[in-house]
Amino acid sequence: MARDAVVVGSGAAGSVAAWELARRGFAVTVIERGRNLRAGFGKRPSHKLGTRYSSDEIKSMRQLGFPDPLLEPYTARTRDEAADGVERSAEGALGQLGAAVGGTTLHYNAKFPRFWKQDFKMLSDLGPVPGAQVADWPIDYEDLEPFYDRVERQVGVQGDQDAMPARTREQSPRSRPFAMGPNPITYAAQLLAEAGDGFGYTSYPQPAAVNSETFKGRPACTSCGLCSGFGCPINARGDALVSWLNPAVRSGRVRVIARAFAYRVETTKNGRRARAVRYVDRRGRRRRIAGDVIVLAGSPINTARLLLMSASTPHPKGLGNGSGQVGRNMMFHNLSQVAAVLPDDIHPLRGQSNSLQMDDLIGPFTGSEVTSLGVPYVKGGLVQVGSGVPLMLEAALLGGYSGHGRAHKQLMRLGPLHRRVAGSQLVGEDLPQAGNRIDLDPKTRDWRGFPAARITYSPHQHEKAAITLLGARLEAWHAAVRGAIGAALIPTPLINSGASQSAHLAGTARMGTDPKASVCDAGGRLHEVANVYVADASTFPTFPGFNPTNTIMANAMRVARGIG
Amino acid sequence: MADTDDHIRDRGVTRRVVLRDGTALTLAVLAAGAAGPFGGGVAVAVTPGRAQFLTQPELNTLRGLVDVFIPGKPLDTDHGALAAGCAEAIDALLGAFRTKPPRIFAGAPFSDRAGSPVNHFEDFLTLDKYERRGWRLRIEGSRGRKSLEFNGPVVGWQQIYREGLAALDEAAGDRRFADLTLAERDLLVRQNSDGPAGDLIDVAWPHTYQFMYGAPEYGGNRSLVGWGYTRWDGDVHPRGYTRAEVEEPLPEQEHLSPGEEALLAELLPLAPLASPEFAHNVVASSGGSQRALRAQLGLLVEGGLDLGGRDGA
Numbered sequence: 001m002a003r004d005a006v007v008v009g010s011g012a013a014g015s016v017a018a019w020e021l022a023r024r025g026f027a028v029t030v031i032e033r034g035r036n037l038r039a040g041f042g043k044r045p046s047h048k049l050g051t052r053y054s055s056d057e058i059k060s061m062r063q064l065g066f067p068d069p070l071l072e073p074y075t076a077r078t079r080d081e082a083a084d085g086v087e088r089s090a091e092g093a094l095g096q097l098g099a100a101v102g103g104t105t106l107h108y109n110a111k112f113p114r115f116w117k118q119d120f121k122m123l124s125d126l127g128p129v130p131g132a133q134v135a136d137w138p139i140d141y142e143d144l145e146p147f148y149d150r151v152e153r154q155v156g157v158q159g160d161q162d163a164m165p166a167r168t169r170e171q172s173p174r175s176r177p178f179a180m181g182p183n184p185i186t187y188a189a190q191l192l193a194e195a196g197d198g199f200g201y202t203s204y205p206q207p208a209a210v211n212s213e214t215f216k217g218r219p220a221c222t223s224c225g226l227c228s229g230f231g232c233p234i235n236a237r238g239d240a241l242v243s244w245l246n247p248a249v250r251s252g253r254v255r256v257i258a259r260a261f262a263y264r265v266e267t268t269k270n271g272r273r274a275r276a277v278r279y280v281d282r283r284g285r286r287r288r289i290a291g292d293v294i295v296l297a298g299s300p301i302n303t304a305r306l307l308l309m310s311a312s313t314p315h316p317k318g319l320g321n322g323s324g325q326v327g328r329n330m331m332f333h334n335l336s337q338v339a340a341v342l343p344d345d346i347h348p349l350r351g352q353s354n355s356l357q358m359d360d361l362i363g364p365f366t367g368s369e370v371t372s373l374g375v376p377y378v379k380g381g382l383v384q385v386g387s388g389v390p391l392m393l394e395a396a397l398l399g400g401y402s403g404h405g406r407a408h409k410q411l412m413r414l415g416p417l418h419r420r421v422a423g424s425q426l427v428g429e430d431l432p433q434a435g436n437r438i439d440l441d442p443k444t445r446d447w448r449g450f451p452a453a454r455i456t457y458s459p460h461q462h463e464k465a466a467i468t469l470l471g472a473r474l475e476a477w478h479a480a481v482r483g484a485i486g487a488a489l490i491p492t493p494l495i496n497s498g499a500s501q502s503a504h505l506a507g508t509a510r511m512g513t514d515p516k517a518s519v520c521d522a523g524g525r526l527h528e529v530a531n532v533y534v535a536d537a538s539t540f541p542t543f544p545g546f547n548p549t550n551t552i553m554a555n556a557m558r559v560a561r562g563i564g
Numbered sequence: 565m566a567d568t569d570d571h572i573r574d575r576g577v578t579r580r581v582v583l584r585d586g587t588a589l590t591l592a593v594l595a596a597g598a599a600g601p602f603g604g605g606v607a608v609a610v611t612p613g614r615a616q617f618l619t620q621p622e623l624n625t626l627r628g629l630v631d632v633f634i635p636g637k638p639l640d641t642d643h644g645a646l647a648a649g650c651a652e653a654i655d656a657l658l659g660a661f662r663t664k665p666p667r668i669f670a671g672a673p674f675s676d677r678a679g680s681p682v683n684h685f686e687d688f689l690t691l692d693k694y695e696r697r698g699w700r701l702r703i704e705g706s707r708g709r710k711s712l713e714f715n716g717p718v719v720g721w722q723q724i725y726r727e728g729l730a731a732l733d734e735a736a737g738d739r740r741f742a743d744l745t746l747a748e749r750d751l752l753v754r755q756n757s758d759g760p761a762g763d764l765i766d767v768a769w770p771h772t773y774q775f776m777y778g779a780p781e782y783g784g785n786r787s788l789v790g791w792g793y794t795r796w797d798g799d800v801h802p803r804g805y806t807r808a809e810v811e812e813p814l815p816e817q818e819h820l821s822p823g824e825e826a827l828l829a830e831l832l833p834l835a836p837l838a839s840p841e842f843a844h845n846v847v848a849s850s851g852g853s854q855r856a857l858r859a860q861l862g863l864l865v866e867g868g869l870d871l872g873g874r875d876g877a
Contacts, residue, residue: 035692052689054672055799058778061847064669064689068698069851070718091715093848109841184810222804228840233673233801259694282693337836341828343820344813345795351810353840384839391796393843395773399854400861401834404633404769405750406640412777412794413642414824416831419795423838445714447697485829490836490864501845 002027002253005563006277006291008262008306010034011103012549013536013556014297015240015248016151020560021295022253029289030245030256031279033298034099037065037231038241041101042249042256046235046242047217053106053231057392060229065100065107069093071447074301078497079435079458088454091444095332095455095499097299101258102241104299104503109228109353110209110237111547112157113382114148114554116171116362117141119544126364126377132431132460133329135541138513138522139558141172147554147561149175155238155553156215158182159207168204168359182355183212183221188348188422189356189386192340195480196358196385199473203385206357209238209549218242225349226390240553257281257289263450264310265294265532271314274532280448293531293563296509297556300330300538304438304508305453307519320509320526325519327439329432329507330457331543332500333381336467337490339423340478341416348388349418354425356385361426361470362545373465380470381427381545389417422481426474427504428467428493429545431460438508455499463493504548509538524559535559610652610783617659617722618729621740625729626768627651628742632749633772639746642793645772645784653775653783654768658722661700665690668699670781679803685781721767728764735761766854833865 005021007014010032018028039050052064063069074096075088098104118125120137128134159178161169182205185193193203210221221236235242248254259282266276266288276290296303304327310319318326361380370378389397394417395408402408414420436458440451471491478487492500511534512518515527518541524533535556537548610616615623630651636644645651660666671687674680691699705720706712732741735752744752756762775784777791779799785791791798820828837843846864850857 035694050673052669052672054670054674054685055801056670056672056685056779058774058782059669060844061774062668063848066848068694069848070701071694071698073715090849092851093845095845096848184807186810187813190811222801223807223810224800224804226799229844231672259692335839335842337839337842339832339835339838341832341835343825343828344817347809347814348838350805387839389838389840389843391777391791391794392774393840393847394838395777396770396847396857397834397837397843397861399769399773400857401831401865404753404772406635408773409634409640409642409644409793411827411831414820414827415794415796416828416835417838420828421835421838423836425839425842447712447714449714485825486832488832488834488836492864496863501842501849503841503845 003292004029004290005293005295006031006289007295007297008277009103009296009298009302009536010101010240010245010256011098011297011299012105012240012552014295015102015245016553016556017295017297017535017560018254019244019248020557021563022248022251024561026253026293028248028254029291030254031260031262031277031289032101032256032258033067033261034065034101034258036101036258037106038102041241041246045217045250046246049235049242049246051231051233051235054233055224055226055230057390061392063093065098065231066093067096067099069096073444073446074453074455075441075444076455076457076499079456080497082456087442088444090498095301095502095505097503097505101256102239102245105239105549106241107229107231108239108503108549109547111354111384112152112155112207112209112550113357113546114172115141115544115546115551118171119542122542129376129431129462132433132462134431135510135512135517137541138511144551144554144558145173145175147557148550151550151553151557153179155209155243156180156211157207157209157238158205158212160205163204165202165204165359178207180212180215183210183352184223185355186348186351186386188346188388189354191346191481192385192422192424192478193356194482196477198480199477201358201360201477203356203358206354206384208352210352211236211238221352223351225351225353227353261448262298262306265306265319267312267314267319267529269314271312271529273530293533295533295535295560297535299536300505300508301438301453301455303534303536303538305440307509308440309450315528320519320528320532322528323516323519325510325517327508328434328437329510330436330438330455331430331432331505331507332457332502333504333543333545334428334430334459334463334467334493334500335502336426336428336471336474336492337423338426338474338478338487339421340481340484340487342420342422342481342483343485344483345415345419346422347419348386348422349390354384354387358383358385361473365469370465370469373468375462375465378462378466378469379429379545380466381429383474384425384427387423387425388419388421391418394418422478424474424478426467426470427545427547428463430543431462432507432510432542433460457499458497459493467491467493506537506540506543506548509534510541511539512541523562533559533563610649610656612649612652614652616655616662618655618725622726622729623651623655624742625733625740626654626725628744628749629732629753629768630654630772631746632753633769634776635746643789645776647786648776648784648789649786650772650775650784654771656783657771658703658725660703666696666699667782668695670779674801675779675781675799677798678800685779724763724767727760728768731756731760731764767852769854770852837864
């Protein structure tokens with residue numbers, strides 16, 4: 001008789017875990033708080049699925065496929081505010097990821113780089129950083145590489161191995177080429193790459209889970225440019241649903257309960273094993289589903305919230321929280337923004353956004369130039385090269401800048417942000433800190449009455465030093481773009497003492513070998529509960545500066561494969 | 565042109581702004597834009613000039629307000645929010661739950677503007693119970709129902725609009741707001757940033773630009789006027805772009821005046837926000853409030869934004 005597995009969350013981690021557990025013979029139930037947005041899900045092959053998504057900016061701005069911030073708010077405060085006793089200074093849509101069957105991947109930007117070898121041994125190689133909880137991962141790049149390879153083959157990743165710099169190839173070696181070549185590179189990204197040449201920077205096609213040719217029956221991308229925040233209307237994006245969950249459901253061994261909110265993991269009396277997941281179904285009824293294995297994959301904030309809401313007599317501080325580390329080490333990539341503005345219309349929205357990647361600011365950087373900034377080393381991150389924003393986002397940003405009236409209309413006519421900008425983002429590494437944490441808000445609730453997740457966060461001196469050092473280089477590079485009027489930088493960690501506006505989240509249930517300093521073991525299993533596993537980015541001990549979905553999927557498959 | 569000068573502030577050069585030639589910035593005098601390439605109309609379920617949720621006088625007041633937000637002819641060379649149907653689209657949003665399905669999310673995957681023989685956008689999506697709960701709460705408010713006040717009372721858009729429109733009419737004195745000249749209405753809007761009128765402007769300005777620049781199936785952007793003068797192609801599926809259209813520079817460039825180039829330089833501090841993920845999250849976290857968005861931008865753009873007297877909120 002098949003063993004039962006319950007997976008909480010159907011995004012990048014949950015879908016992969018469900019697929020792998022089903023492959024291994026488990027009977028899997030996936031609990032997902034969002035709804036299904038893909039017609040034919042579970043019934044038709046992935047290349048024949050319909051969609052409720054379109055290139056519709058109003059729909060994007062109204063957050064189709066996201067949790068409603070009125071019904072399910074997060075709250076937030078800075079570390080200083082917390083020290084002053086402020087319970088919260090913000091409430092609403094604060095870093096919420098998607099809530100739909102398939103999770104955030106339905107409308108992600110689909111950038112698909114790998115982490116680097118050096119990222120797994122930061123403490124050993126670079127030493128401690130005061131005020132941060134830098135730790136080695138209990139696994140190496142080599143442990144993940146077979147899973148990266150498997151994931152990329154299943155999802156369908158475009159890229160150009162030959163164009164990658166030698167150091168990138170050395171730090172993230174591949175066992176085979178990309179499944180397909182890159183999409184056309186936007187003119188705006190080409191201009192930036194050309195300017196980067198003068199600084200010795202190498203830009204190359206960013207690996208992306210987007211079809212540049214027909215892949216498993218799904219069509220090639222048509223370069224519409226509306227990727228991040230938009231579901232793909234033509235099914236050209238390799239998301240978790242089409243790649244993993246739909247095939248898994250069609251295997252007959254996986255079922256998905258949509259609009260089901262998991263609020264508690266129930267354990268045996270002694271707390272050493274989990275017995276079931278309790279959830280609220282779409283009709284508001286409280287239900288229970290038993291499982292031999294429980295896999296948590298709701299993303300770092302929600303996984304921490306669920307563990308904390310599962311406190312019980314044997315786990316008084318939250319399930320598996322004897323270390324006190326559940327919810328701690330919350331990390332956001334510090335997306336620092338830079339852009340060149342040109343008098344010409346360079347149409348940055350025609351084509352896959354950020355079609356190039358630049359790795360020369362990943363680091364680590366050391367020496368007196370760095371230590372003078374108060375940290376022993378600096379790690380930056382990859383740079384996504386060549387962005388603009390679509391029209392309505394431009395209207396919003398310019399509206400906040402110029403106000404209403406003819407001035408705004410004239411700015412819209414000029415189109416600085418959708419026609420004349422070449423933007424890039426440093427996906428800045430965020431060091432883990434004990435004080436950056438998720439806990440349960442003492443007052444704010446969701447509509448069902450459960451406590452909201454509260455984010456307490458401020459960047460570390462490392463993040464400030466990193467953008468101080470690297471920001472000047474970013475700005476100089478962009479100012480050198482042929483024909484540019486100038487360039488500007490928003491050094492996010494320096495000017496924002498709160499959580500970054502990033503959909504890249506990690507930490508809150510770190511894996512490690514020491515149960516006193518970590519939540520999960522190397523296999524993602526809670527140290528204190530024999531059959532509960534964490535498969536999402538909560539387990540990441542550190543958060544190197546790369547778009548994380550590839551690593552989330554690869555690690556989820558590794559975790560699921562190791563479940564005994 | 566004068567009104568443009570009034571509203572564009574000379575920001576100067578900041579530490580994080582690098583001008584290639586290092587020249588001082590001056591205020592911009594903008595050249596009139598050309599009409600856009602689009603002209604086709606789209607069938608919409610929103611009737612021009614006719615009230616759905618609001619009363620007819622309220623709709624008239626709202627029409628006067630959206631005209632302030634995005635003015636049209638004769639002040640400008642292109643039609644504005646009034647002719648684009650933004651007031652009627654807002655009215656339809658306020659009454660979204662009077663139709664089935666509610667007019668919240670347009671259909672998918674394609675309109676008929678880029679090669680599809682069928683316009684799927686016209687068939688609005690059915691909401692599930694969760695979505696209905698959230699959108700009814702946003703539009704109608706909690707109205708004293710304890711089950712909806714788990715984090716305190718929620719004032720819905722319907723009430724904000726009703727009370728705000730009444731406040732604008734009251735502020736207009738002996739006349740109705742809609743009967744004032746554009747300049748008078750603009751002044752009145754800029755002088756009523758608090759109270760019910762301020763609360764109205766806080767949400768009505770974002771609604772106006774959303775309907776002006778969004779898909780016309782929602783009722784605004786009539787004749788694609790918002791996409792015309794901005795040279796925005798709109799939704800381009802299923803046709804998409806060719807390799808040459810992605811990779812090559814445009815065959816012809818419009819000529820910018822020195823004033824427009826200077827204005828671009830002034831916008832440099834804002835330009836780094838041209839990141840879809842980041843901008844999307846900034847706007848989402850504002851919860852549809854112009855005040856909240858300004859606060860966010862003030863944090864992110866060096867020195868904050870001096871919005872006094874030019875944002876109407």
